[in-house]
Amino acid sequence: MEFFTYFYEEEIERFFFRRPGAITKYTNRDLLSYGLGATLYMPATRPNIHQEILSNKHEGLTSLVIDLEDAIGDNEVERAENLLVRELLKLHAECNKGFLKVEDLPLMFIRIRQFDQLKQLKDQLGDALNLLTGVVIPKFSAENGRDILEMVRTIHTESQPFYVMPILESASVIQKETRMDELLKIKHLLDQYRDYILNVRIGATDFCGLYGIRRNMDTTVYDIAVLRDCISDIINVFQRFDSPYVVSGPVWEYFSAKKRMLKPQLRQTPFRERYGEEGLKWRAKLIDENMDGLIREILMDISNGLTGKTIIHPSHIKVVQALNVVSYEEYIDASNIIKAFDENNGVMKSEFANKMNEVKPHYFWAQKIVLKSQVYGVLHEEFTSIDLIRKEVYV
Numbered sequence: 001m002e003f004f005t006y007f008y009e010e011e012i013e014r015f016f017f018r019r020p021g022a023i024t025k026y027t028n029r030d031l032l033s034y035g036l037g038a039t040l041y042m043p044a045t046r047p048n049i050h051q052e053i054l055s056n057k058h059e060g061l062t063s064l065v066i067d068l069e070d071a072i073g074d075n076e077v078e079r080a081e082n083l084l085v086r087e088l089l090k091l092h093a094e095c096n097k098g099f100l101k102v103e104d105l106p107l108m109f110i111r112i113r114q115f116d117q118l119k120q121l122k123d124q125l126g127d128a129l130n131l132l133t134g135v136v137i138p139k140f141s142a143e144n145g146r147d148i149l150e151m152v153r154t155i156h157t158e159s160q161p162f163y164v165m166p167i168l169e170s171a172s173v174i175q176k177e178t179r180m181d182e183l184l185k186i187k188h189l190l191d192q193y194r195d196y197i198l199n200v201r202i203g204a205t206d207f208c209g210l211y212g213i214r215r216n217m218d219t220t221v222y223d224i225a226v227l228r229d230c231i232s233d234i235i236n237v238f239q240r241f242d243s244p245y246v247v248s249g250p251v252w253e254y255f256s257a258k259k260r261m262l263k264p265q266l267r268q269t270p271f272r273e274r275y276g277e278e279g280l281k282w283r284a285k286l287i288d289e290n291m292d293g294l295i296r297e298i299l300m301d302i303s304n305g306l307t308g309k310t311i312i313h314p315s316h317i318k319v320v321q322a323l324n325v326v327s328y329e330e331y332i333d334a335s336n337i338i339k340a341f342d343e344n345n346g347v348m349k350s351e352f353a354n355k356m357n358e359v360k361p362h363y364f365w366a367q368k369i370v371l372k373s374q375v376y377g378v379l380h381e382e383f384t385s386i387d388l389i390r391k392e393v394y395v
């Protein structure tokens with residue numbers, strides 16, 4: 001599995017200085033944790049999931065979560081569990097027939113409701129459990145998380161890795177008086193199971209729901225004050241240089257057009273300079289599809305050190321993937337910083353003559369950039385993410 005499979009080989013060579021790398025559930029965890037990209041959620045009640053995967057229905061899809069929690073009504077749980085088991089057993093049978101390899105599958109996870117549900121699904125799936133990369137734990141807390149982490153420890157093997165992605169979305173995390181204590185307790189717990197933690201996810205919708213807030217298509221998570229403060233503390237605790245986790249960007253909820261009140265959030269200049277009048281028409285199309293708010297939020301995610309994003313519609317896939325690609329300038333700076341660190345240098349001017357690269361302060365950033373480059377690739381100097389987003393993809 002690799003990113004940008006909807007590009008022709010000659011397009012990959014034209015756009016990329018360093019082509020995107022292939023990853024599977026068997027890839028080293030440190031690299032794999034950066035490789036989820038746009039993680040598509042779908043309810044477990046969705047029919048024919050195995051056929052959608054077999055037919056590569058969602059072009060560019062690299063990771064998906066089959067949801068047994070909020071996407072499922074309380075009266076549908078048993079039916080959803082049965083459908084999930086049936087679809088995964090069918091997919092496993094197709095793999096055994098040689099129609100596809102596990103390595104060709106997107107990274108697949110199930111989001112469970114509780115510990116007993118994981119135990120039950122494990123027993124029902126048997127060897128088909130090996131199709132999964134792991135499990136997503138909603139409303140993760142220091143109090144409820146250990147039992148599931150222990151079970152994951154027993155499932156995970158070197159030959160068949162199985163990971164956890166905890167979601168931080170409970171009241172004790174968002175409420176100021178309990179937040180830091182709870183975050184530190186969660187961090188302490190996860191540290192004991194570090195080898196099984198793929199990344200940490202942020203449940204923005206649940207957080208907002210606790211305050212009766214729902215952001216609109218013109219509003220990013222960073223514009224909601226209570227959410228911004230919480231995300232800041234999550235980053236503070238989980239992305240410290242001495243013991244970091246990859247933290248993923250929260251879900252973007254919008255995918256259809258409606259009349260808007262605020263100005264579009266995409267500047268005209270990059271589109272006009274790149275493609276002239278055709279670029280302005282394409283910018284207008286992105287705005288009509290409500291992509292400008294998504295693009296702005298992803299750029300804010302990246303500025304705050306988050307990698308990848310939860311999505312609820314396949315039209316978001318290419319935007320998330322494209323914006324996470326490493327630019328040529330970032331890659332050269334990062335590579336030079338790592339080289340200078342190994343040679344015990346202190347500070348140097350960037351090859352692009354527009355900034356100073358301080359080796360020690362920028363070393364951790366450089367390591368992350370090089371890891372991302374191995375997954376998402378590096379663009380040639382003359383190209384930007386706009387060129388990748390412009391590619392028409394079937395949805």
